Amino acid sequence: MDASARLSAWLKDHPQTISKVVDIDTDTDRLLKLELTSANKELSIDILDNTDRFCAWVNQKLADNNCRYGIGGYMELRTIYDNRTQFDTTGEERRNLHLGVDIWGDAGTPVYAPLAGTIHSFQDNDNFGDYGPTIILTHNLDGLTLYSLYGHLSRTNLVGLTVGQRIESGQQIANLGEVHENGNWPPHLHFQLMLDMEGKAGDYFGACKKSEKDKYLQNIPDPDILLRFSNGIILTTLSS
Template sequence: MKNTVEKSLKALSRCFVLDSNISINDYVPLDLSKSNKDLASVDVSSSNKLESYIHAHITAHQAKVAYGGYIETRNIYQRSTYFKAANPETERNIHLGLDLWIAAETPIYTPLDGTVHSFKNNTTFGDYGPTIILKHHIDNLEFYTLYGHLSSASIENLKVGHVFNKGQQIATLGDASVNGDYAPHLHFQIIKDMQDYKGDYPGVCSKMDLEFYKENCLDPNLILKL
């Protein structure tokens, strides 16, 4: 049977992008899909109000981190013209990464040995803000991980080609003033083919393009195993 990135990642033990001392019991799932009726009373266009909702969810479950969102259809992106389209089939509202909601300045670590492929401050409203993309190899196969919504300091002295060892801190999380105007969180995404993108890659897609992106952007839980 042909080896694939997905197969190789499935065989891994659990890896970490947050402090490995945070117990798996301290993670709580968070539903930000348009089908979550609780969000009807939340102004999701406001980063402060969404942050309050997420903080209350974490507190209610006595957790430290809220997570989720892979292939989740969300209304949160309707606030930005960056994602809107006249045709519902081409509107970008399906999330391709996994979000980890936790405080700004939280350290972020590489889950595997990696090399800096690229980085960029994606400053459009609703975009990633400071972003790092690492290149990895597993079983002679190449793939990439993307870290979005970071602090500005995370990319200030970074260099393409810099090597990070598994478990090494690569960044800290940004706040709404720099991260695209979101409640603080990490957008973590696995990408098989970067398609010539540098410092950026679509983290949200349309229904029309979903099958392509599901194939190219694997479930981040293959690595995080939450």
């Protein structure tokens, strides 16, 4: 059994160990699927090139659809990265296949650890379009190692952290950061799972080349295996 299958089996056998990542009321909350591909004709270059306009677009869509959170992104091919230089590979194929799930919401929204673990690493990836403040946790699941990454946080969330620090399931670990500190994005959480950190610390690719999809599928499980948004929470599509 490969690592992804072992992970699925372990989580299925230990549902009581899984906690929330953000506050969700399953009776009242709906999640708005925000598509950030070329198929979304509303997202013009004028919007994507202006963070204030991009924020206004996200906020308006959430308000129009009466949703507290937007959601989406796992293995989504995103044209949104075309104006973000860190996704450029100097004339080669761009890194625009998104590897995590984004949860769009208000700055300050609490973020929680869905599994018990320890702090693997943390770092302020302070570049335009980057993660901004980032925390990575290590989870030992009866011998299977899983890593979870939380990007676009508040800088205050990094104060007082230490590598190896114990984190409990359901413990608040962060908040969604403001635009000026989160890599110049509308406030959201980039949540990603990795089976192997490949020697990295404080950072891991949040997007890869489309041609590398099969490779990264082996290391990057679908975060919904922990989020469980598709199980019991109504997903609503973007209104026109």
